Amino acid sequence: MNPPLEDSRGSHAEVSSARARAGRMALSFKAFHEHHRRLWMRIAHAQVGSAAAAEVVVTRACARLEASWSHALAQESLRQYAWMVLKEEVHRWLTERDLKPQVGDAAFLVAVQKLLMHEMRDELRVISQEIGLYTAIAALPERQYDVILLRFVLGREESEVAEYLGIEEATVRSHIRHARRSLARELNMPYKETDRQ
Structure with a gap:
């Protein structure tokens, strides 16, 4: 029917x-x-x-x-x-594949040069290979690493980084400051708090 x-x-x-x-x-x-x-x-x-x-x-x-x-x-x-x-x-x-993240050397070096303070850049170019630069960045806490990857390696704006990670822009800036401090300590370089991003 x-x-x-x-x-x-x-x-x-x-x-x-x-x-x-x-x-x-x-x-x-x-x-x-x-x-x-x-x-x-x-x-x-x-x-x-x-x-x-x-x-x-x-x-x-x-x-x-x-x-x-x-x-x-x-x-x-x-x-x-x-x-x-x-x-x-x-x-x-x-x-x-039992691998660790592989960020290209050139991209990482540029990112760290932007991340660390201006006066460190020349010294960083010379010693980057000897001091385990890439290991130091890879050893950052996950959220700091994500912020550095998005903000400096990939050049995204703070607002976009914040949206991707579901955090406030102020938190993005805080992660950058903490990463700078950690990297400077790890690389045995002077660190001075700065507003530069």
């Missing part, structure tokens, strides 16, 4: 509405993905050391995000959630 015409129209409307919602979800993911993919590739590349490896990591992270997109949209900060997923995929890739 055929269902009543009214019920059939109701089901058709529900199916159409569900399809429209799915289409909007797919479009919103695509827009988010296109806007952030370049930065994600830079973040992954800085950690895993090659464009090919970064492609694998970002593809995995994007697949996870797309599969849980409605959940991601329900989060307080979509960028923070995406950052967490990307970090997990970077960690997974490194763990599978």
Whole structure:
């Protein structure tokens, strides 16, 4: 027996509405993905050391995000959630290969030169290889490391760093100050509190 015409129209409307919602979800993911993919590739590349490896990591992270997109949209900060997923995929890739984060020497040196005070830069160029500079940065607490990566290696503004990490801009500045202090101590260099970022 055929269902009543009214019920059939109701089901058709529900199916159409569900399809429209799915289409909007797919479009919103695509827009988010296109806007952030370049930065994600830079973040992954800085950690895993090659464009090919970064492609694998970002593809995995994007697949996870797309599969849980409605959940991601329900989060307080979509960028923070995406950052967490990307970090997990970077960690997974490194763990599978028993590797540590690989930030390119040139990028790290430039980042530290920006991070540390102006008067240290020439000395830093000369001694960077001998003093375990990269080890010192890699040994920073996770949140300080994230801030340094986003702010100095990838050149993001403080407001964007704060949004990615789900913290206040003042906290970003605090992490930078603490990282500067730790690195100066680790590298046996003088440290003076400064407003420079």
